[in-house]
Amino acid sequence: MEINTLTAAERRVWDAFPTGEVVYFRTADEPGPDVAGSGWGPERSVRAEVVRAVLLGGARRDGEIPALRIVGARITGSLNLRYATADCSILLGGCYFDDVPNLYGAQFRQLNLSESVLPGMTAATLRIDGVLRMTDCRVRGPVRLGGARISGAVFLDRAEFGAAVPEPAADGDPEPEPLLQLNHADVGDDLSAPGLRVDGSLRLDSATVTGSFVLDDAVLTAPGRTALDAERLTVGSDLRAKRLRAQGRVNLSAARIPGQLNLAYAQLSQPGGVALRASSCVIGELWLRQTARMEGSVNLRRSQIDLLFVPPEVWPESVRLDGLTYGTLAPHEPAERRLAVLERDGDGYVPYAYEQLTASYRRIGDDAAARTVQLVKQRRQRRGLAWYARLWGHVQDLTVGYGFRPMRAVAWMLSLLLVASVAYSVRQPRALKADESPDFNPVFYSLDLLLPIIDFGQERAFTPEGGWHQGLSYVLIITGWILATTIIAGVTRAISRQ
Missing domain, CATH: 1.10.287 (Helix Hairpins)
Structure with a gap:
């Protein structure tokens, strides 16, 4: 690109790059890009091709560390960095993107898109040596980060993902494309997403998070579909989702969570379907403290849990508990309250569920409750026997x-x-x-x-x-x-x- 074709705004970006200086196009008091970004004029617009040219061919200065750092600009045109490699940090904060940036297969040192507004993002197999920040972002279309490798943390705090126009389901496909896709992604530190809002599906199947995954106060809205698809998710420590509100199925089947899966104060709703599927999981502690009674069924079949904290009133009308193994069941409740839950098992009479409940009472020395469970087990078994x-x-x-x-x-x-x-x-x-x-x-x-x-x-x-x-x-x-x-x-x- 010829230097003399740059606008005044673009010239500021070009000249600031060699030293990593931040180029501010907005003041502290003005509305953000989600309110006024579409009306920003040439005085604060930067063509996507200029951003690409700066990253791939911008000037370097001895003794200085280059970086692309822009705040409050309108990025016009399509930013195509497919398979690009940029050995500098990138800040495009509070920016308004006219078109979906293409970062497929790109390699960056750091990427910060905090407070920006985007129509979507294509970034499958993206490689980042440091941190990916999308804090307070507003995204109106799918963000494709499947297969991404991020050596540091990912920050999605208070970010909002929602299609401007709901996508119809494709022929033969009961669910449209997930809005936020991190399937098969590898995060080298924490995945932080408190206050996240997704008006559609969040997909994390087969993803690996080395640290903790935080979804406190998140709102996932996909009625009749899968709100959180985290099948085969592996977390290094905890998955914390206090006060999570999910309309649609939460799927954690075959997940590996050695610490806590904390759903305290959560609201899970999928009427007529599965509200929580956590079958074949290995979990250190599952907390459903003060959780609202789930709308829809719960499937914990074949899971292994060290501590299961579930008050009886949290369980919905239909459960699947065959093969569920747990060490400690809390809080301590009379056997009659726990037995009522086993009557709701959609698989009918499940002997293993009664044996697990008996063992949990014996471990805490409540032999009377253990005998009550065994007595009810025999009565339940009797229903299926011959008359004699x-x-x-x-x-x-x-x-x-x-x-x-x-x-x-x-x-x-x-x-x-x-x-x-x-x-x-x-x-x-x-x-x-x-x-x-x-x-x-x-x-x-x-x-x-x-x-x-x-x-x-x-x-x-x-x-x-x-x-x-x-x-x-x-x-x-x-x-x-x-x-x-x-x-x-x-x-x-x-x-x-x-």
């Missing part, structure tokens, strides 16, 4: 609570013993051999009938007379065998769970 198995199950439940309520058997035994002792004391059974029989004792006679493996010699020496007393003896014998069998079966089952 259900009948036997009812007997075990009524008598000993499947071995988890052993005092029921004691109560049955004492009640029958009392009735029988009174009956046989009123009408004593006849001695089979009067001269050889021991003294009759109604209590021990009743115990002989009731306890099948104990012999006090009373049953062999006496026989009841009359139909009622004879029938009572049969009831005691049969009931004794039933109680003994159910006690043995229940105790064996209970011991096997220890």
Whole structure:
């Protein structure tokens, strides 16, 4: 480009580049580019081709560090830096871009677009040796950063991404293009996006963030679609999304988050669909403290979580928990409140979910709650059995609570013993051999009938007379065998769970 073709504004940029001086085109009191940028005239306009020429062929000065640093300019035309390499930092802050910049495959040292307004950005496979800043940006179309490699941090604080005109879904594709794409990106430090707004989908599948990923106070709006697609996301420490508001599915399937996945005070909504999918994940701690009750289902199948902090009222009407493994379940709640959630599992009866809940209560020493969970598990399992198995199950439940309520058997035994002792004391059974029989004792006679493996010699020496007393003896014998069998079966089952 000929130097003599530059405008006065462009000349300022050209002359400032060798020393890295900042070229200011705006004052502190004027409206930002989102309000007035489209009306900025030639006095603060810089052609995109001039920006390209400065970066790729601008003058260098011995002893100085060059940098492109422009604040408050209008960038006219299409900025094409496809596959370009610029070994200097770039600041295009508070600028208004007429056209979508093309940074595909480019390599920069630093890139700062804070407070700028863009119609979109094509920057897949972008390489940045330092930091990418898009703080307070306003972007009206898709930002494509798929496969980008950023050695430092990425800052998207309070940035807003939203299509000026909603894109229709392509034929056969139920969802339009995500507005912010960081799929397969590699961020060498933190990904900071508190206050981020995306009126569409945010895509981070298979991305790697070496540090933390912060989405506090973010608003993701994609009703009926995927608001956050972070399948196979890998985070070095925490994914913090306090007060996140997401309309649309939050998909974290197969994510690896060794620290916290913190969704405290969040609002997740996908009526009629999946509000939160975090299946096959490995997570240190999942926090849903003070989170609003989710609209839509939750899928945590096959995930491994060290600490699961979920109050019962947070769970929606439909859950998927088969294969979910957790170490600690908090806050501590009565078993009945936790069991109500397991009844809502869309997969029906899931034995593993009951075993996990039992184990969590045992780890904190609440054996009574653990026994309650196991009792309810047996009752739930009974529903799917054949009629005769259900009948036997009812007997075990009524008598000993499947071995988890052993005092029921004691109560049955004492009640029958009392009735029988009174009956046989009123009408004593006849001695089979009067001269050889021991003294009759109604209590021990009743115990002989009731306890099948104990012999006090009373049953062999006496026989009841009359139909009622004879029938009572049969009831005691049969009931004794039933109680003994159910006690043995229940105790064996209970011991096997220890």
